Amino acid sequence: xxxxxxxxxxxxxxxxxxxxxxxxxxxxxxxxxxxxxxxxxxxxxxxxxxxxxxxxxxxxxxxxxxxxxxxxxxxxxxxxxxxxxxxxxxxxxxxxxxxxxxxxxxxxxxxxxxxxxxxxxxxxxxxxxxxxxxxxxxxxxxxxxxxxxxxxxxxxxxxxxxxxxxxxxxxxxxxxxxxxxxxxxxxxxxxxxxxxxxxxxxxxxxxxxxxxxxxxxxxxxxxxxxxxxxxxxxxxxxxxxxxxxxxxxxxxxxxxxxxxxxxxxxxxxxxxxxxxxxxxxxxxxxxxxxxxxxxxxxxxxxxxxxxxxxxxxxxxxxxxxxxxxxxxxxxxxxxxxxxxxxxxxxxxxxxxxxxxxxxxxxxxxxxxxxxxxxxxxxxxxxxxxxxxxxxxxxxxxxxxxxxxxxxxxxxxxxxxxxxxxxxxxxxxxxxxxxxxxxxxxxxxxxxxxxxxxxxxxxxxxxxxxxxxxxxxxxxxxxxxxxxxxxxxxxxxxxxxxxxxxxxxxxxxxxxxxxxxxxxxxxxxxxxxxxxxxxxxxxxxxxxxxxxxxxxxxxxxxxxxxxxxxxxxxxxxxxxxxxxxxxxxxxxxxxxxxxxxxxxxxxxxxxxxxxxxxxxxxxxxxxxxxxxxxxxxxxxxxxxxxxxxxxxxxxxxxxxxxxxxxxxxxxxxxxxxxxxxxxxxxxxxxxxxxxxxxxxxxxxxxxxxxxxxxxxxxxxxxxxxxxxxxxxxxxxxxxxxxxxxxxxxxxxxxxxxxxxxxxxxxxxxxxxxxxxxxxxxxxxxxxxxxxxxxxxxxxxxxxxxxxxxxxxxxxxxxxxxxxxxxxxxxxxxxxxxxxxxxxxxxxxxxxxxxxxxxxxxxxxxxxxxxxxxxxxxxxxx
Amino acid sequence: xxxxxxxxxxxxxxxxxxxxxxxxxxxxxxxxxxxxxxxxxxxxxxxxxxxxxxxxxxxxxxxxxxxxxxxxxxxxxxxxxxxxxxxxxxxxxxxxxxxxxxxxxxxxxx
Numbered sequence: 001x002x003x004x005x006x007x008x009x010x011x012x013x014x015x016x017x018x019x020x021x022x023x024x025x026x027x028x029x030x031x032x033x034x035x036x037x038x039x040x041x042x043x044x045x046x047x048x049x050x051x052x053x054x055x056x057x058x059x060x061x062x063x064x065x066x067x068x069x070x071x072x073x074x075x076x077x078x079x080x081x082x083x084x085x086x087x088x089x090x091x092x093x094x095x096x097x098x099x100x101x102x103x104x105x106x107x108x109x110x111x112x113x114x115x116x117x118x119x120x121x122x123x124x125x126x127x128x129x130x131x132x133x134x135x136x137x138x139x140x141x142x143x144x145x146x147x148x149x150x151x152x153x154x155x156x157x158x159x160x161x162x163x164x165x166x167x168x169x170x171x172x173x174x175x176x177x178x179x180x181x182x183x184x185x186x187x188x189x190x191x192x193x194x195x196x197x198x199x200x201x202x203x204x205x206x207x208x209x210x211x212x213x214x215x216x217x218x219x220x221x222x223x224x225x226x227x228x229x230x231x232x233x234x235x236x237x238x239x240x241x242x243x244x245x246x247x248x249x250x251x252x253x254x255x256x257x258x259x260x261x262x263x264x265x266x267x268x269x270x271x272x273x274x275x276x277x278x279x280x281x282x283x284x285x286x287x288x289x290x291x292x293x294x295x296x297x298x299x300x301x302x303x304x305x306x307x308x309x310x311x312x313x314x315x316x317x318x319x320x321x322x323x324x325x326x327x328x329x330x331x332x333x334x335x336x337x338x339x340x341x342x343x344x345x346x347x348x349x350x351x352x353x354x355x356x357x358x359x360x361x362x363x364x365x366x367x368x369x370x371x372x373x374x375x376x377x378x379x380x381x382x383x384x385x386x387x388x389x390x391x392x393x394x395x396x397x398x399x400x401x402x403x404x405x406x407x408x409x410x411x412x413x414x415x416x417x418x419x420x421x422x423x424x425x426x427x428x429x430x431x432x433x434x435x436x437x438x439x440x441x442x443x444x445x446x447x448x449x450x451x452x453x454x455x456x457x458x459x460x461x462x463x464x465x466x467x468x469x470x471x472x473x474x475x476x477x478x479x480x481x482x483x484x485x486x487x488x489x490x491x492x493x494x495x496x497x498x499x500x501x502x503x504x505x506x507x508x509x510x511x512x513x514x515x516x517x518x519x520x521x522x523x524x525x526x527x528x529x530x531x532x533x534x535x536x537x538x539x540x541x542x543x544x545x546x547x548x549x550x551x552x553x554x555x556x557x558x559x560x561x562x563x564x565x566x567x568x569x570x571x572x573x574x575x576x577x578x579x580x581x582x583x584x585x586x587x588x589x590x591x592x593x594x595x596x597x598x599x600x601x602x603x604x605x606x607x608x609x610x611x612x613x614x615x616x617x618x619x620x621x622x623x624x625x626x627x628x629x630x631x632x633x634x635x636x637x638x639x640x641x642x643x644x645x646x647x648x649x650x651x652x653x654x655x656x657x658x659x660x661x662x663x664x665x666x667x668x669x670x671x672x673x674x675x676x677x678x679x680x681x682x683x684x685x686x687x688x689x690x691x692x693x694x695x696x697x698x699x700x701x702x703x704x705x706x707x708x709x710x711x712x713x714x715x716x717x718x719x720x721x722x723x724x725x726x727x728x729x730x731x732x733x734x735x736x737x738x739x740x741x742x743x744x745x746x747x748x749x750x751x752x753x754x755x756x757x758x759x760x761x762x763x764x765x766x767x768x769x770x771x772x773x774x775x776x777x778x779x780x781x782x783x784x785x786x787x788x789x790x791x792x793x794x795x796x797x798x799x800x801x802x803x804x805x806x807x808x809x810x811x812x813x814x815x816x817x818x819x820x821x822x823x824x825x826x827x828x829x830x831x832x833x834x835x836x837x838x839x840x841x842x843x844x845x846x847x848x849x850x851x852x853x854x855x856x857x858x859x860x861x862x863x864x865x866x867x868x869x870x871x872x873x874x875x876x
Numbered sequence: 877x878x879x880x881x882x883x884x885x886x887x888x889x890x891x892x893x894x895x896x897x898x899x900x901x902x903x904x905x906x907x908x909x910x911x912x913x914x915x916x917x918x919x920x921x922x923x924x925x926x927x928x929x930x931x932x933x934x935x936x937x938x939x940x941x942x943x944x945x946x947x948x949x950x951x952x953x954x955x956x957x958x959x960x961x962x963x964x965x966x967x968x969x970x971x972x973x974x975x976x977x978x979x980x981x982x983x984x985x986x
Contacts, residue, residue: 030903057922063924066925
């Protein structure tokens with residue numbers, strides 16, 4: 001009750017301030033009048049009585065202030081006054097205010113934008129129901145723990161585990177076939193095979209219909225589909241009666257049984273989902289490890305418990321099927337770790353860089369405020385003399401800071417929302433959940449939170465200095481000189497600024513050098529003037545491998561005759577696109593244990609492919625038209641293959657037994673150059689190339705080397721495909737240059753952002769040095785005048801001032817280098833071909849920073865040099 | 877606020893005001909004079925602390941104020957004890973008595 005009355009009483013006096021004031025005024029006046037009356041009654045003259053009362057009771061105004069200040073509302077009132085006063089001061093110095101607000105907006109904006117990305121990508125739980133229960137299962141064997149799970153093994157794990165609510169498989173081999181959904185022309189849609197209850201396992205609800213059931217799997221080819229949300233909206237106009245409709249996919253009619261509530265780009269780009277056809281021979285394999293498995297742990301089950309469960313099953317499988325399952329087990333990781341883990345360190349490092357940038361912004365502002373505080377010493381001294389307490393003055397200074405940081409925070413939040421939309425467009429395509437990043441309440445709170453923190457950091461030092469000035473500020477001589485304490489603070493701020501910017505610069509330098517090295521890796525093929533396209537032949541019309549071979553022969557025959565075409569070919573797997581399969585094989589004559597074999601990258605190509613890519617032939621012959629389904633099995637290997645598996649031998653004429661191949665026995669007829677297949681940063685690995693005519697998968701990528709304009713080329717290619725078969729179509733037409741560029745989009749992103757932050761940091765640091773030196777010169781005008789009149793030359797003065805500034809720069813650089821050496825190892829995983837302590841970068845960057853600081857020093861130093869001794873002395 | 881002696885003095889002044897007002901409604905100056913008289917000059921009340929205390933008591937709802945004409949035909953704000961104020965005074969007085977007795981026992985024990 002008491003506090004309630006106190007609050008209402010306080011509010012009343014806030015809002016009816018005048019009346020409350022008047023009442024108090026009248027009450028006090030009456031009080032004094034009565035006291036005077038009393039004294040006069042005792043025989044004093046009116047004059048004496050007045051004087052005596054005043055002596056006893058003190059000043060009426062002071063008493064009023066005391067009563068006033070006792071209520072809590074007075075704090076609000078004075079704060080409001082402080083804020084208004086602060087705003088007025090800021091308006092009077094538009095230049096200062098603009099610089100301060102811009103600096104703040106930069107620092108806060110950069111931090112908020114990066115925080116927004118981190119919040120969505122790293123901090124938010126995955127967009128699935130109970131995401132903490134989800135785990136990702138990989139096949140593990142002695143050579144690798146990144147393999148898939150064989151479909152037959154998957155069924156055993158699914159049926160006999162005791163620690164999972166559900167296990168669901170997803171085939172990472174994306175099958176894409178032509179379909180004619182909208183009715184006007186065929187298009188390639190991306191599909192994905194998933195086992196029953198996949199969406200229930202993942203915790204993604206269906207908007208319409210049902211999840212796949214076990215009965216959907218008991219077939220040779222899928223009969224039912226679940227539509228992704230995007231394609232349902234696009235091609236079916238969001239029709240809620242779509243269930244039961246038949247659609248034609250890959251020449252086969254299938255029934256729609258469900259529509260997803262949302263697409264799940266985190267897991268797959270699939271637009272349409274199909275059930276895994278269990279009766280298909282591929283799905284019966286125990287030796288082919290191509291399924292990825294997602295599991296939902298039972299509530300209360302720990303990862304070690306379920307790992308023990310899985311290991312027991314692996315043990316049983318190995319005993320039952322020693323030929324295929326010995327040595328295999330499952331590796332279990334949280335789904336979140338698998339999806340988000342790889343990008344976390346990159347984002348955290350960029351965030352740290354943004355934090356350092358903000359630190360520099362704070363330092364600069366602290367310096368600005370400190371400079372201003374000297375000019376205002378007198379003002380504060382006068383106020384102190386008039387009875388303002390030190391806390392009141394500090395409060396007032398903080399109020400000014402608060403106005404600034406709120407303005408800076410608002411601008412920063414705006415800049416961040418703008419930056420976030422830029423990031424969504426230009427950010428790396430392989431950064432998960434980037435498209436989900438939106439400014440939200442939490443982010444705005446963050447922006448204002450760090451604004452206030454910033455204000456506290458740069459506002460408090462000068463405020464404390466204000467308070468200290470005290471009465472001494474009133475003395476005439478104190479008017480223009482700066483306390484030594486200020487100079488020390490100011491110098492250490494500059495040193496800190498230089499140290500931090502050097503660290504950022506070195507980080508950026510390392511990333512740039514690493515990126516430069518990365519894009520200058522020779523991938524082993526030539527990317528210019530090469531276009532690629534994707535084509536998946538209709539499974540029904542092209543059921544026979546011979547028909548597929550005929551289609552491609554005709555397509556290549558027609559394309560080579562198009563204008564401007566130099567070479568044409570096709571491959572089952574383009575480099576740097578994430579397409580990747582391993583071919584297990586045995587070398588005849590080598591000893592292998594049970595389920596032991598050798599392994600190398602493996603793909604099918606048409607004869608023109610290697611020439612179109614400019615992959616060089618080092619020995620032997622190309623694959624050519626003589627390699628047909630009926631001729632003896634042949635293959636090409638690359639140099640790395642020859643070195644790894646036949647060191648010091650001539651590989652030509654050697655034979656390999658490929659496991660699960662249509663022609664298990666193949667002869668090596670040629671050796672070609674190495675290429676970077678998985679990533680430019682990965683070592684170039686052993687590769688095998690098999691003629692398409694001898695093993696023809698339905699899905700291939702067309703590769704065309706042409707000098708023609710890409711857009712007319714695309715139209716010509718489409719037209720060519722249509723003339724051969726009007727139901728087939730190309731998709732994903734894009735230059736090879738693009739593919740290479742997007743394969744390095746993450747390092748490009750991080751080096752670009754780092755450079756941006758480092759550039760801003762150096763600019764701010766240069767402004768900082770300049771400000772401090774310019775100020776110091778203006779303070780020392782007098783001293784410089786004396787020196788010059790005593791015979792110091794202009795160059796002496798120049799040297800003195802520059803040296804003073806460069807001492808700070810050197811101290812800062814030294815600390816920065818030590819810091820970079822200490823923290824550089826966090827960059828280690830992001831670097832390619834560069835050590836975190838790369839001396840070249842350290843030296844170059846330090847020289848650059850020195851040059852900038854020298855320039856920032858030189859301008860004020862020149863001003864000092866031009867000081868006219870007479871003027872300077874008269875200035876006093 | 878953590879200063880104990882201030883709290884004690886404040887509390888004491890509050891109690892003296894409440895006790896004085898329990899006799900009859902009074903204006904500020906009257907209160908000051910009455911407390912001084914009753915304490916035989918031990919306490920002299922400064923206007924500042926008096927009005928701070930009055931504002932506090934009023935906000936706490938222990939007293940209420942009303943503008944009236946004085947015998948010398950001035951306008952003054954007369955303060956009167958409210959019902960919660962009376963209760964508060966009673967409990968405070970009891971508490972005070974207990975404390976004084978306790979302190980006295982301690983002092984006599986030595």
